[in-house]
Structure formats: C-alpha cells, structure tokens
Amino acid sequence: xxQLDTRTQPESAPxxxxxxxxxxxxxxxxPYLLLIPAVLLELLIHIVPMLVGIGISFLHxxxxxxxxxxxxxxxxxxxYRYALxxxxxxxxxxxxxxxxxxxxxxxxxxxxxxLGMAAAVFTQRPFPGRGIVRTIFLIPYALPVFAxxxxxxxxxxxxxxxxxxxxxxxxxxxxxxxxxxxxxxNSFYSLxxxxxxxxxxxxxxxxxxxxxxxxQDLYEAAGLDGAGVWGQLRSVTLPMLRPVNRVLLLVLxxxxxxxxxxxxxxxxxxxxxxxxxxxxxxxxxxFVTWNFGTGSAMSVLLLLFLLVIxxxxxxxxxxxxxxx
Amino acid sequence: MRVTRLAALALASLAGATALTACSSSGxxxxxxxxxxxxxxxxxxxxxxxxxxxxxxxxxxxxxKQTGIKVKLQVVPWSDLLNNILTATTxxxxxxxxxxxxxxxxxxxxxxxxxxxxxxxMSKIGGKSRFLGGSLSATGAAxxxxxxVPIYSLAYGLYYNKKYFADAGxxxxxxxxxxxxxxxxxxxxxxxxxxxxxGGSVSENVHNVFTFSQQQGGAFxxxxxxxxxxxxxxxxxxxxYLDFIQKDKITNPSNAEYAQGTEALADFAKGKTxxxxxxxxxxxxxxxxxxxxxxxxxxxxxxxxxxxxxxxxTSMVAGINLAVFKTTKHMDAALKFVKFMTSTPEQKxxxxxxxxxxxxxxxxxxxxxxxPAVQTFKSILSKSAAPLPAVAAESQFExxxxxxxxxxxxxxxxxxxxxxxxxxxxxxAAQQQLS
Numbered sequence: 199x200x201q202l203d204t205r206t207q208p209e210s211a212p213x214x215x216x217x218x219x220x221x222x223x224x225x226x227x228x229p230y231l232l233l234i235p236a237v238l239l240e241l242l243i244h245i246v247p248m249l250v251g252i253g254i255s256f257l258h259x260x261x262x263x264x265x266x267x268x269x270x271x272x273x274x275x276x277x278y279r280y281a282l283x284x285x286x287x288x289x290x291x292x293x294x295x296x297x298x299x300x301x302x303x304x305x306x307x308x309x310x311x312x313l314g315m316a317a318a319v320f321t322q323r324p325f326p327g328r329g330i331v332r333t334i335f336l337i338p339y340a341l342p343v344f345a346x347x348x349x350x351x352x353x354x355x356x357x358x359x360x361x362x363x364x365x366x367x368x369x370x371x372x373x374x375x376x377x378x379x380x381x382x383x384n385s386f387y388s389l390x391x392x393x394x395x396x397x398x399x400x401x402x403x404x405x406x407x408x409x410x411x412x413x414q415d416l417y418e419a420a421g422l423d424g425a426g427v428w429g430q431l432r433s434v435t436l437p438m439l440r441p442v443n444r445v446l447l448l449v450l451x452x453x454x455x456x457x458x459x460x461x462x463x464x465x466x467x468x469x470x471x472x473x474x475x476x477x478x479x480x481x482x483x484x485f486v487t488w489n490f491g492t493g494s495a496m497s498v499l500l501l502l503f504l505l506v507i508x509x510x511x512x513x514x515x516x517x518x519x520x521x522x
Numbered sequence: 523m524r525v526t527r528l529a530a531l532a533l534a535s536l537a538g539a540t541a542l543t544a545c546s547s548s549g550x551x552x553x554x555x556x557x558x559x560x561x562x563x564x565x566x567x568x569x570x571x572x573x574x575x576x577x578x579x580x581x582x583x584x585x586x587k588q589t590g591i592k593v594k595l596q597v598v599p600w601s602d603l604l605n606n607i608l609t610a611t612t613x614x615x616x617x618x619x620x621x622x623x624x625x626x627x628x629x630x631x632x633x634x635x636x637x638x639x640x641x642x643x644m645s646k647i648g649g650k651s652r653f654l655g656g657s658l659s660a661t662g663a664a665x666x667x668x669x670x671v672p673i674y675s676l677a678y679g680l681y682y683n684k685k686y687f688a689d690a691g692x693x694x695x696x697x698x699x700x701x702x703x704x705x706x707x708x709x710x711x712x713x714x715x716x717x718x719x720x721g722g723s724v725s726e727n728v729h730n731v732f733t734f735s736q737q738q739g740g741a742f743x744x745x746x747x748x749x750x751x752x753x754x755x756x757x758x759x760x761x762x763y764l765d766f767i768q769k770d771k772i773t774n775p776s777n778a779e780y781a782q783g784t785e786a787l788a789d790f791a792k793g794k795t796x797x798x799x800x801x802x803x804x805x806x807x808x809x810x811x812x813x814x815x816x817x818x819x820x821x822x823x824x825x826x827x828x829x830x831x832x833x834x835x836t837s838m839v840a841g842i843n844l845a846v847f848k849t850t851k852h853m854d855a856a857l858k859f860v861k862f863m864t865s866t867p868e869q870k871x872x873x874x875x876x877x878x879x880x881x882x883x884x885x886x887x888x889x890x891x892x893x894p895a896v897q898t899f900k901s902i903l904s905k906s907a908a909p910l911p912a913v914a915a916e917s918q919f920e921x922x923x924x925x926x927x928x929x930x931x932x933x934x935x936x937x938x939x940x941x942x943x944x945x946x947x948x949x950x951a952a953q954q955q956l957s
Contacts, residue, residue, distance in 0.1 A: 261914065264612045265635045287954035356776040380779040381722070381932035466781035468724045468925040470932060482925075485605070487918040488629065 255494035277495035314401025339399035408442035563620035636669035670843035672881035698826035709796035716772030722781030724924030734759035739831025778935035805877030
C-alpha cells in the first residue's frame with residue numbers, strides 16, 4: 199500500500215487537488231470491496247461453523263433437542279468433564295485414542311518425510327527415465343482415497359489377502375497361525391503402512407519442487423570445498439529446503455493427525471482399539487451415538503491441542519529462520 | 523490466514539457436526555392443496571439406488587393415478603440416511619414421508635420430529651390390527667403412540683447348507699444349542715467351517731448378542747430404562763458368541779475381520795461354511811450363485827435346558843419403518859401415501875421384489891409367501907422375535923456393545939483367552955460410556 203502511494207504520488211500531483219481528493223477514497227476502497235466476498239465466505243464456511251461448534255460443546259445436545267436445538271439445556275463444562283475424566287471409561291478411551299494418534303502421527307511423519315526426501319534427492323539429478331520414476335512415485339497421491347484404501351483392505355485380509363499370501367505361502371515367514379493385519383496389534387502397523395503409502399508422495403512432491411530452486415552453483419561450490427554427497431545434503435540441500443520443510447511438516451502433521459478417511463475405509467465403522475485414531479473416536483462419540491455436545495467438546499479440545507502445537511512449532515521454526 | 527486454515531483442518535469433524543445446522547434439505551413438496559406433491563425418502567432396499575427407482579417408480583405412478591397426488595422420490599443410501607434424517611430434523615425442512623431403520627424408531631421418536639400414529643391416525647391408514655404383531659413392536663417406545671409403521675419386515679434365521687448336512691448324516695436342522703454344537707462340529711471339516719460370522723460388523727455382533735441375551739433371560743436395559751450391561755446373563759450371551767471361535771472352534775477366526783457386511787454370507791453362499799446366522803437372504807444367496815436346492819433355513823436354536831427367566835426369542839425384529847415428518851404441509855396426502863404403501867397389494871409387490879417379508883397379515887395369502895422359507899420367517903416374526911431395547915439411547919447401545927464384542931472377538935481370534943471377568947469388565951466399561 200505504502201509503496202503504491204509513493205509511486206503514484208508524483209503522477210497525481212499535477213492534478214487539481216479537489217480531483218485527487220475525490221479519487222483517493224475510491225482507490226482505497228476498491229481492494230476492500232474486492233476482499234468482501236472472500237471475507238464473507240471465510241466467515242460463512244470457517245468461522246461461523248467453528249463458533250457454532252464451540253457453542254454446541256456447552257450444550258446437552260442429544261437427539262431430544264436436535265429438532266429445536268436452541269432449547270437444548272446448557273451443560274456448562276459437563277461435556278468437557280465427561281471427556282476429561284480419566285478415571286471413567288469414556289475419559290480413558292479418549293486418552294488412549296489420543297496417545298495412539300500421537301504415536302501414529304509421529305511415526306507416519308518421520309517415515310513419510312524420510313522417504314519423500316530420499317526419493318527427491320534420488321531424482322534430483324537428471325537420468326534417463328527420471329520422469330517415469332517420478333510419475334510412478336506420485337501414483338498413490340493421485341489415486342482416489344477410497345479406491346486405494348479398500349484395495350489395501352483386500353490385500354491385508356488374513357485368508358485371501360495378498361500380503362499373507364506373499365509372507366506366509368511364498369516366503370514361509372510365519373511361524374504358527376497366519377497373522378491378522380486388520381485386527382489386533384498389527385492393525386496399527388497396517389494403518390501406519392497405508393497412511394505412509396498415501397502421504398509420502400506429497401512430501402516427495404513438495405521437496406522436489408523445493409529443490410528446483412537450488413542452483414547448481416551451490417553444489418559446485420560445496421564440491422570444491424570438498425563436500426561429498428552427505429556433505430552437500432547437509433550443507434546445501436537441507437538448509438535451502440528449510441522454508442519448504444517448515445510448511446510441509448506442519449501440513450503433514452495436521453493431515454495425519456486428523457485423517458478420517460483412511461481408518462474409516464480400512465476398518466469400517468469401528469476401528470480396532472489398537473488403531474483407534476482420535477478423529478474416528480470423536481465420530482463414534484457424536485454421530486453414531488447422537489451426542490453432539492460431547493463430540494463437539496472433544497473436537498474443541500483437539501483444536502486447542504493442535505493450536506498449541508502449531509503455535510509452538512511456528513515460534514520455534516520462525517526463531518530458527520531468524521537465526522539462520 | 524494461517525490460523526483459520528489450521529482451524530479448518532483441525533475442525534474437520536467439528537465442522538461436520540455443525541454442518542447439521544448450516545445446511546438444510548429440500549423443502550416439502552409444493553403445489554396446490556388439491557394436487558400436492560409429496561417428497562418421499564426411500565431407503566436402499568434393492569441392489570442399487572437405480573434399482574430402487576425402477577422398483578418404486580411404477581408403484582408411485584399407480585398411487586398418483588389413484589389419488590392425483592404426485593410423489594417425488596429420493597432414494598437415500600444407508601450411509602447417508604440417518605445423517606440426512608438428523609439434518610432434516612434439525613432444520614425442520616425434510617421430506618413428507620420417509621423410511622427409517624426400525625431400530626432407530628425409539629431414538630427418533632424422542633426427537634419429536636415424526637407424526638405419532640395414535641388411534642385416530644392409525645384408523646386413517648386401516649387400523650392397527652392389519653399389521654404383524656412382531657413388526658409393530660419395533661415402532662417406538664412402549665406406552666407411547668408409535669411414530670412409524672412397519673413396511674418391510676425382516677428377521678434372523680439359521681441358514682444351513684442342506685448338502686453338507688446330508689453329507690454329515692444330519693437330517694434335521696438343530697433346534698437347541700447343544701444339538702447345534704454337535705451338528706456344527708460334524709460339518710466343520712478341512713474343506714469348510716461350521717458357522718460364519720460377520721465378526722467385524724458392529725451391528726451384526728450386537729444383534730446376535732441381543733438374541734442370545736434374551737434366551738439367557740438377560741436384558742441390556744431394565745424396565746425403568748436404566749442400562750444393565752454387565753449382568754451375568756449378558757456375560758453368558760457374549761461368551762456363547764465368542765466361544766464359536768474360542769472354544770467350539772466351529773468358526774474360522776478370520777471371520778473376526780469381516781466388516782463389509784456381506785462377507786460371512788458370501789462364505790456361506792460359496793460353500794466355505796455350512797451355516798450362517800442372517801436376515802432373510804434367499805435372494806442374495808441366489809445372486810451370489812448358491813444352488814437354491816442347498817439352501818435351508820430354520821429358527822435360531824434355543825438353550826436346552828432353558829435358563830431361569832430365559833425367553834424363547836430367536837431373532838430381533840428387523841426391518842424398515844415408514845414415518846411422516848411433523849412439518850409436512852400435506853398431512854392427509856402423506857397419510858394416504860402411508861396407507862397405500864402398507865396396503866395388501868403393494869406389500870405383496872414390494873416385498874416380493876425386495877425379498878423381505880410383508881408387515882401386514884393379509885399379504886401372506888399370496889403364493890409367493892407360502893414357501894417354507896417365508897413361512898419360517900413369518901412364524902419367527904410373529905412368535906419368537908423381540909424388538910431391540912426401545913429406549914432413546916438405543917443407537918448408543920448398539921454402537922457400544924457391538925464395538926466391545928467386536929474387540930473381544932478379535933482377541934479370541936488372535937488366540938487370547940477372553941475370560942468371563944474380562945467380558946464383564948468390557949461390558950461395564952461400555953456402560954460407563956453411555957452418557
């Protein structure tokens with residue numbers, strides 16, 4: 199804005215003062231007018247539903263009141279107490295689900311980022327067929343979620359699934375019974391596997407794009423200074439990718455933490471306890487049991503947690519950027 | 523911007539809950555009062571949504587011809603139906619007439635969104651006595667006028683493979699659980715298992731455990747509507763169910779991961795298993811390629827000896843009900859439509875096509891409904907079927923118990939022993955989550 203004004207000032211100076219005064223407010227107004235639709239939509243789509251959701255978390259909103267939900271009795275913090283009472287079954291389940299989700303997110307994040315990084319570095323230098331390799335890497339990201347995850351479901355089935363066919367029938371790796379992949383402890387690893395399979399191409403895509411902007415000169419300079427492959431990665435690639443990584447990790451974290459489609463498609467309505475991600479847990483506690491108050495309270499708690507994490511992350515990441 | 527973007531991502535589920543208030547469904551039909559247009563939400567009963575439109579289209583045309591009332595049909599898939607109903611309830615803008623799963627009756631009755639069928643309303647659609655008693659019992663809480671009437675009825679039966687039974691030298695289907703176990707062990711061979719279960723399905727699990735609990739004299743809610751999940755009878759019912767895998771070894775442990783809703787039936791149709799506990803499914807079995815001559819059906823067995831207080835219940839009352847939204851502007855037309863859909867000729871046509879059972883007595887005179895299989899189900903529905911608890915917390919009960927049983931079945935399948943005390947504590951934990 200300031201720049202615009204200083205640049206246009208000399209041009210408007212020769213004009214009569216009255217004319218300039220008449221034109222200026224309009225010029226100031228226009229950007230805001232153009233913003234109005236976006237602001238309204240933002241309010242309508244994000245802010246208002248969010249506020250309504252927070253409001254609902256303070257109501258006893260069950261099926262008795264949905265026909266006229268303004269009559270739902272106020273609950274104060276009862277919904278929050280219900281969710282956070284870690285001595286009761288409901289609270290314990292929520293806490294358990296929370297820990298499962300945190301562990302799940304960290305594992306998926308680490309593996310996806312590492313894979314994405316490795317693949318991006320691998321395809322950084324041109325070689326014959328690079329385009330094809332990159333395309334193949336991106337396929338999981340391009341497939342529709344439902345189609346790909348339901349295929350995983352078939353592959354992970356105990357009796358007829360391809361996974362057990364390879365592990366048990368071909369390689370004879372299992373001692374004793376065929377392992378289950380969709381129930382019990384293994385269901386957690388299955389979920390990690392499918393989630394990594396789905397998310398790492400995104401990391402790969404972002405990192406590849408980020409690497410396009412690193413000039414070859416830097417690598418040559420590093421090479422002259424005696425840096426090997428690892429040295430170049432550490433002193434050129436990673437520092438140059440810092441801004442990309444900052445956003446990438448945050449986005450991956452939020453997506454993975456909140457992912458609903460993958461567990462829902464892989465396990466159906468009720469996920470196994472060992473793979474009970476928080477988004478599924480909240481769905482079960484509000485939609486399936488028609489208790490929107492507690493579901494909203496849990497969502498708000500989740501939002502607060504994510505806000506704290508994101509805030510802390512951005513602070514640390516930005517401080518790091520200032521230092522650099 | 524960053525904060526709102528984050529909020530949007532973080533609040534995916536919350537926004538879903540609030541979307542209920544934000545969006546509204548299509549309004550009730552318009553048109554003059556003389557020739558109103560009704561909006562009808564039909565549940566998905568046929569093989570696809572299009573199939574439903576083809577089945578219902580000509581019938582609705584008949585209704586329009588008879589009465590001059592037009593009907594706008596929308597077939598709603600099961601995955602959306604409850605959400606759509608809740609949305610319509612919240613916004614007050616819904617269809618005039620709609621189908622609901624009958625186990626939702628009491629919960630939806632509590633919302634007050636539907637027209638109560640008291641005696642005067644009931645007389646407008648031909649009176650209470652036309653309906654099958656069993657089906658009518660799953661239309662709302664006891665002592666209150668029902669807010670729906672049954673349209674398609676279903677019940678659970680024990681499907682058995684006649685060929686496998688004959689091969690094992692068994693001439694009659696079992697009528698008691700000891701007989702059942704003896705037979706099941708005989709037909710469990712290296713080639714096929716005795717019984718298949720949809721063990722990963724929340725609803726199948728809870729439906730079966732409910733029946734077993736009734737037979738043990740148990741209940742999940744007392745007469746005052748208070749939950750009683752962890753009674754010894756309910757523990758016994760769950761144990762009986764788990765023991766199919768855990769102790770009797772007549773069920774393939776892999777069944778514990780069947781969650782698609784059709785896998786256990788497909789196993790039965792393909793001859794991988796000799797028996798399955800399922801709702802009337804002759805049509806689906808034929809579609810899956812099973813030889814009609816091999817399909818046998820009998821009531822689910824009973825305990826022998828009967829435990830104290832045990833009831834001779836062999837099925838839950840399953841089926842689809844028809845309800846009228848209170849906000850309808852065309853009450854008379856809506857009731858005429860309900861009367862039409864539950865009339866004997868329509869009941870014959872629709873249930874014949876869908877493979878379900880008529881909910882009115884007279885329709886059973888039709889030759890299509892005098893086959894042994896249909897007669898078996900009719901007698902189950904009228905004599906030995908009990909409705910799921912008609913309490914407002916019914917859907918919560920289904921979710922909590924179904925999930926608990928599913929997890930225990932997964933443990934049993936992976937070779938862990940699920941003891942009575944473990945069952946009891948799981949049921950107790952489920953009850954604590956009832957809010």
